Amino acid sequence: MQEDFLHFIWKHKRFNTRDLLTVNSEKVSIISLGQHNYNSGPDFFNAQVVIDNQKWAGNVEIHIKSSDWYVHNHETDKAYDNVILHVVWDHDTDIFRKDNTPIPTLELRDYVDKSLLDSYQKLMQSKSWINCETDFASVDDFKLTNWIERLYIERLERKSKDIYKLLEVSKNDWEAVLFKMLCKNFGLKVNGDSFFSLANSMDYSIVRKVSHNATDLEAMFFGQASLLDDDIQDVYYLDLQKRFQFLKQKFQLNNQGVLPLQFFRLRPPNFPTIRLSQLAMLMYKEQGLFSKILKLTTAEEFYNLFEVEASVFWKSHYVFSKASKSVKKKLTKSFIDLLLINTILPLKFSHSKALGKSSEEAVFNLIKSVKIEKNSIVEKFLELKPIDKSAMTSQGLIQLKTEYCDKNKCLQCAIGSQLISKNR
Template sequence: MQESFLHFLWRFQYFDRQDLRTEGGELLRVLHAGRPHTNAGPDFGGARLRLGDVEWAGNVEIHLRSSDWQAHAHQHDAAYDNVILHVVWHDDQPVRRPDGTLIPTLELQRRAPPRLLSRYQHLLHNQAPIPCASQFARSSPLDRFSMLDRVLMQRLQQKAEGVEELWRANGGDWEETAYQLLARNYGFKLNGDAFLKLSQSLPLRLLRKHRDQPRQLEAMLFGQAGLLDMENPDDYALSLRREYAFLRHKYGLEPHPMAAHEWKFLRLRPANFPTVRLAQFARLLAGEPSFLALLTGSESPKQLYAALRVPQSAYWQTHYVWGKPAATVVPSLGKASVENIAINSAVPLLVGYAQRQGGRGFLERAIAWLEQLPAEHNHVTAMWGELGLPIRNAFDSQASLAWYHHFCTPRRCLQCNVGVSLLRAEDPGRPPDEIPDHG
């Protein structure tokens, strides 16, 4: 049993209300269940009740057990002084206000419809990755698409908060923030943290001084990354090592802030090796005067694609790792990789930039980009596709990922539009039009 189920029962009044009485024996009539609070404080506000002959207005608090009131220390919080009803699954302890008066308590465990409880338990405990998979076909398109919109906005907000955290750490420098976002994305999933750490050890202002010297850019990147300490270096590696030693001394860089073992090569295709990605990032640094302008000023994903699909230096067109020539030409950044960067760097930056700087156009562009970019393909989007949910573009795939990870996996079915509609679809004891929706 989760407290969220009691929230559901109270919010939609899905319980037997015949001869409804508090645990103290007072006749209770619910005039308005109130509206859920999303912030700290009691669970529902603005409720109206009739207890005996007296009408009350105030807050409603919900717990699995009435003793949770004490466990959560509500007796010491003035925000709970205006609670007019304590709704619980099991009443195991009377609860009093600071003045000593009892708070009326309603126990629901004998009033919850058994069929509704059974359906809820099935959603909560079945082993399917998507709990409602067996019932999903019965959900309405409106509920599905409204949920996609809702979770996509939540996902964008979370990513924008990550951008703002980086922006604050950079002292409000948007250019440095864009640089670090791009760097992290060049590492993709396995090497993203390592790329971010590298970018934070190499301020963009230093790299910009060497835009016209691509070899020096590579020297600083590979040197700070700890990837120039190989045995038996070839001539190119030796030349970068010499450049790095000079530049490290010149700028007072921390010597070897990273070690080679921090970079992951296993289970990666050679084209995704961090050595290749570093070389591609060095080429981007040489060619782009402003990463902020690149990510916020590009009018379409195609424009970003043209900027990022630049060939790396000659050495890295023929090598995946140091000293071992490749059998074929090493490709530049691929289309799928650029799309990944657009989704995970450009879109979050556009949303974060819009929130801090103002300008609805940036947010609208972020949404438009997601609608233009093709859908990502992975096991999560495949599961949704099998259930009949159309995954048409990156908007849908990003939303479906958020839906799965933030609602399905933690079994938050009672906060999900589809989960709630499926639970409400079957009559738990009275006609649906008699069930008030207070939220």
């Protein structure tokens, strides 16, 4: 038994409200259950109840056992002085406020249908990939679609917090935030942290000043990433070294905090050399990139915006020291989709939110036009139940698995709530 289950029962009124009595046989009528509080303090604010014909307005505290009131030291906490009803599963002791006045206690166990408890225990004791794995296919399509939309917004809200931290550090420079996020996502999972540390190793004002020259940008990125430290006798490489030494001295660049790059187990098109060159070409080609991003609304427009390729040298190379078959190293649509999902849409959402505007409809329209991501989480959910295949679905399912399923937060999940209620 978890306290969250009692919160669920109270919040959704999943108990028999007729003939309610306190442990002292006082008649209880519920006018308002109150507002669920997820922070410190009583569990439900601003509830209204009638106890023995006396109306009370205040807070409700919920515990497994009455004695938990003392275990949590509520008797000495002023925040609990306005508790009007103590709701418990097992009553094992009377409780009192700080001023020693008794608090009415309602023992819920006699008012909850046994089938509800059985459904809850069955769900929480599951040893499957997710607790509701055997029942997931039975979830109502409409409810699942709405829940995935809500989960996607939750995911954007979480990313917004990180974006606002970057914005504060960058002194409200959205272009600088965009650059840092692009760096991280150009590095993908393997080199994301390294690329992000590279972005943090130089002030964005320097990138602005250098962005008029594509080769200088490459030199700065490669140099800060410690890719120009070898003895390679190549005209392009030697030119980059010379340019970087000039830029390093001019802007007092320091790369001691830049994390090492990884090449191992990467497909050659994802080598950091290729991605850094592509990033440099993008920053050179698209001046004032953030303002352009705000104006675009369709995936096709973004595919055109991000139509860049690595510089000429990289047509015949993946690393500095070895030539390869000549092929253009362009940003693919699948890679641009990742930029849309992880950089563009979170930024557009956060920017609108910062201005006090709603962007949900525009964000939904764009994310739904992007192909669903392929990963183990998404593939497993799709095995359990056919779901609309868009990037919003994959983002929502990732949020569901990592923030609800993995943390056993079934009672706070629309799917878990429906299954528990359905199986009563």
